[in-house]
Amino acid sequence: MSDYINCFGCGAESLNIEGECHKYMLASPGCWMMFTEIMEREYSDLRYWKGHQFTVDAYACQHVGKKEDKRAVNSVNIHLASLYGVFEQELSISEMPTLRSQFSQYYKGKGILEWLEPPQSFGELTVFELWDNEDADLHYEIAERWAKSVWSSWSHQHKTIAKLVDRTKS
Numbered sequence: 001m002s003d004y005i006n007c008f009g010c011g012a013e014s015l016n017i018e019g020e021c022h023k024y025m026l027a028s029p030g031c032w033m034m035f036t037e038i039m040e041r042e043y044s045d046l047r048y049w050k051g052h053q054f055t056v057d058a059y060a061c062q063h064v065g066k067k068e069d070k071r072a073v074n075s076v077n078i079h080l081a082s083l084y085g086v087f088e089q090e091l092s093i094s095e096m097p098t099l100r101s102q103f104s105q106y107y108k109g110k111g112i113l114e115w116l117e118p119p120q121s122f123g124e125l126t127v128f129e130l131w132d133n134e135d136a137d138l139h140y141e142i143a144e145r146w147a148k149s150v151w152s153s154w155s156h157q158h159k160t161i162a163k164l165v166d167r168t169k170s
């Protein structure tokens with residue numbers, strides 16, 4: 001058994017371990033472990049916290065889960081909406097949680113949000129680059145770069161997401 005495997009979700013080089021994973025954002029346990037370690041850093045140190053919204057959106061949009069799982073489908077829509085807000089509508093990172101909750105409230109129970117066919121590749125960056133960085137001052141920048149590259153990788157769905165977000169504002 002090799003020490004490292006590529007996450008079947010995002011492709012990140014991750015420890016080949018057994019263990020917990022998220023309920024519907026499907027990832028290899030080693031990849032999920034890197035994510036939870038980053039969460040610990042972000043929740044315990046303000047310098048890391050600044051990048052938190054990018055981290056959660058980027059990770060969610062690289063781990064799409066199963067088509068049949070409504071939670072997974074909703075999650076990808078919500079996190080892409082948030083990336084749309086910050087990269088296309090120039091919202092600030094602090095406005096991302098509000099956009100997410102307004103978006104999910106609007107679509108709650110309506111059965112409108114659909115499975116979005118993911119791209120062939122989710123871009124060059126993964127959770128690994130953020131996890132591997134030990135310089136707190138660089139954390140925000142790497143998280144933003146990762147989130148931006150994930151958003152670009154979903155370019156074939158940008159119009160769909162834009163329409164979904166616009167609809168919540170009319």
Ligand SMILES: [Zn+2]
Pocket residue numbers: 007008009010011012027028031032063
């Ligand atoms: Zn992964």
